[in-house]
Amino acid sequence: MEVPSRHRPLLLLAAVIVSQILLLAFQIKRDSHVRLIRVWSVELLTPLQRGGTFVISKIEGAWFGYLDLRDARAENRKLTAELDQLRLQNQQLQSQAAQDVRLARLLGFRSENAGIPMLAAEVIGANADPNSQTVFINRGTSDGIRHNMPVITPDGVVGRIFEAYPHTSQVLLISDRESALGALLSGTRTHGVVEGTGGPLLSLDYVSKHEDIPIGATVLTSGEDRIFPKDLPVGTIVSAKPDFPFQAIRLNPAAHLNRLEEVLVLLTQKPFPLRPENEAQSSRRNSKALAGRQTAYASPAAHPVAPPAPERSLASTKPKPKTKSPIPPSAKKPRALAPPSLPKSSGAASAARAPIQQPGSQKVSPAKPQKAPAAKTSQTLPSKPQQNPQGNPHK
Amino acid sequence: MTTLRMDSQSQHIEVHKFYSGAVIGVCFLALVLQAFLNRFSVRFQILELPLLVVVYFGLSRRNSVTGLLLGTAVGLLQDGIAHTPIGLYGIAKGFIGYISSSIGARLDTEHPISRLILMFFFFHIHQILIALVMRLLLSQHEPFFSIHLLTASLINSVLGVFLFAGLDRLRKQ
Numbered sequence: 209m210e211v212p213s214r215h216r217p218l219l220l221l222a223a224v225i226v227s228q229i230l231l232l233a234f235q236i237k238r239d240s241h242v243r244l245i246r247v248w249s250v251e252l253l254t255p256l257q258r259g260g261t262f263v264i265s266k267i268e269g270a271w272f273g274y275l276d277l278r279d280a281r282a283e284n285r286k287l288t289a290e291l292d293q294l295r296l297q298n299q300q301l302q303s304q305a306a307q308d309v310r311l312a313r314l315l316g317f318r319s320e321n322a323g324i325p326m327l328a329a330e331v332i333g334a335n336a337d338p339n340s341q342t343v344f345i346n347r348g349t350s351d352g353i354r355h356n357m358p359v360i361t362p363d364g365v366v367g368r369i370f371e372a373y374p375h376t377s378q379v380l381l382i383s384d385r386e387s388a389l390g391a392l393l394s395g396t397r398t399h400g401v402v403e404g405t406g407g408p409l410l411s412l413d414y415v416s417k418h419e420d421i422p423i424g425a426t427v428l429t430s431g432e433d434r435i436f437p438k439d440l441p442v443g444t445i446v447s448a449k450p451d452f453p454f455q456a457i458r459l460n461p462a463a464h465l466n467r468l469e470e471v472l473v474l475l476t477q478k479p480f481p482l483r484p485e486n487e488a489q490s491s492r493r494n495s496k497a498l499a500g501r502q503t504a505y506a507s508p509a510a511h512p513v514a515p516p517a518p519e520r521s522l523a524s525t526k527p528k529p530k531t532k533s534p535i536p537p538s539a540k541k542p543r544a545l546a547p548p549s550l551p552k553s554s555g556a557a558s559a560a561r562a563p564i565q566q567p568g569s570q571k572v573s574p575a576k577p578q579k580a581p582a583a584k585t586s587q588t589l590p591s592k593p594q595q596n597p598q599g600n601p602h603k
Numbered sequence: 604m605t606t607l608r609m610d611s612q613s614q615h616i617e618v619h620k621f622y623s624g625a626v627i628g629v630c631f632l633a634l635v636l637q638a639f640l641n642r643f644s645v646r647f648q649i650l651e652l653p654l655l656v657v658v659y660f661g662l663s664r665r666n667s668v669t670g671l672l673l674g675t676a677v678g679l680l681q682d683g684i685a686h687t688p689i690g691l692y693g694i695a696k697g698f699i700g701y702i703s704s705s706i707g708a709r710l711d712t713e714h715p716i717s718r719l720i721l722m723f724f725f726f727h728i729h730q731i732l733i734a735l736v737m738r739l740l741l742s743q744h745e746p747f748f749s750i751h752l753l754t755a756s757l758i759n760s761v762l763g764v765f766l767f768a769g770l771d772r773l774r775k776q
Contacts, residue, residue: 216668217667217668217671217701217705220668220671221667221671221697221698221701224671224672224675224693224697225694225697225698228675228679228689228690228693228694228697229690229694229736229740231689231690231693232688232689232690232691232694232736232740233740235688235689235690236688236740236741238742244740
């Protein structure tokens with residue numbers, strides 16, 4: 209291209225000035241000790257590189273995203289299968305992790321109560337009858353499991369051994385209609401009987417309407433049923449409505465009865481050490497409770513069941529609620545003990561007195577717990593323990 | 604004084620030629636004096652002898668290419684002795700040489716008043732170029748205009764009138 213002669217001086221001027229500017233840029237260094245000409249070069253070329261990269265990435269995206277999809281379907285199928293497999297593995301791992309947590313809690317509980325013989329068991333099945341709240345565990349008589357042994361978790365009471373087979377056992381949950389156990393309020397030491405309702409909540413019966421029942425209070429085992437050791441958590445009060453002559457009290461089970469997986473079978477009825485949160489309340493109320501008991505024990509007629517012996521045998525008696533209720537204690541027994549208004553069978557009443565030997569040392573009771581009809585037709589308190597040695601201690 | 608007249612339909616240009624070596628000698632002398640005088644007093648820093656020489660030869664030769672190259676060469680030499688980045692004065696004086704030779708072909712540059720005025724404006728254009736380059740490339744705040752610069756421009760303009768009259772004697776007859 210030929211430049212017109214009149215423009216040549218101007219062109220030369222531009223060339224000279226530009227060359228000198230470049231010369232200056234070669235000498236000048238900015239703050240970062242980089243020559244100005246290098247800065248200019250980078251700033252001149254970087255946008256071009258950025259633009260080129262952008263264009264190439266778009267072309268690649270269009271090619272691989274829209275045009276080159278020959279193996280996409282097969283790869284998608286393969287990845288989907290792989291994803292399903294990974295999800296399954298993830299679920300298994302999560303389940304295993306949850307199981308580890310539960311087992312760690314069980315182990316911690318056992319370590320805390322090392323002096324109390326107990327046996328860990330796994331829940332392997334439930335009852336097909338929707339009206340019956342029972343589960344099966346993978347321990348049986350060959351493991352030392354005996355009838356009426358208490359079953360717990362670190363959270364609280366679960367139930368008791370209902371049937372013991374050589375390698376499995378059936379556990380009657382405390383939520384079953386047939387179940388009942390002696391209980392007391394952790395704060396006031398008010399005694400009562402916890403019975404199953406067949407639903408998610410339990411019922412605390414035979415508590416006088418004059419008793420002040422705080423919502424949220426913890427209910428513990430009283431040990432008077434001769435099955436469950438004393439001071440095991442049973443549940444927390446969720447509602448208390450006045451009724452005559454007793455209050456209608458509902459409580460939420462402490463143990464997660466609807467998702468049991470591992471449980472502990474207590475091989476003794478030795479009382480558990482009080483937990484710290486219960487210990488303070490218990491000691492504060494202890495003198496008052498003892499005074500109440502001494503008053504109650506002063507009348508033999510009012511307490512046909514003897515006070516618990518220091519070392520009790522399993523299923524030796526039914527729970528004996530102790531309350532300040534105006535109703536005599538004989539009327540405050542669980543359903544197995546039959547309220548005064550209901551007839552009571554002697555078999556159920558005396559079942560608790562059937563001796564069950566401690567594992568390895570005592571005889572196994574041949575008694576089988578009787579279900580509701582027999583229990584609810586019982587008429588009297590177990591004032592005569594020999595009346596029916598094969599009854600259900602609870603019902 | 605030799606005057607080449609280039610008559611055409613639109614313009615009348617007089618181009619002056621100088622004795623051999625006069626241009627180079629005057630330029631070197633101006634640079635040496637510029638450096639030499641500054642050693643004795645800072646007051647001499649107000650003088651811009653290389654600029655006066657470039658303007659004079661640009662106006663006289665009336666060839667923009669020659670004026671550009673002469674101004675660039677003088678400016679680069681001045682950069683070399685002034686410890687400024689090479690090209691700072693080269694750009695400014697090259698541009699001044701270019702426009703002075705271009706203006707010299709269109710205006711009467713022989714009258715002392717016109718020389719005074721032209722020198723005044725060229726000095727300030729030169730200073731603006733210097734400040735522009737220093738601001739853009741060196742990130743230094745050099746003023747475009749100040750009283751000191753105004754004084755310097757007046758002094759150099761007056762000096763230029765006398766210097767140009769003396770340099771006229773170097774022209775070929």
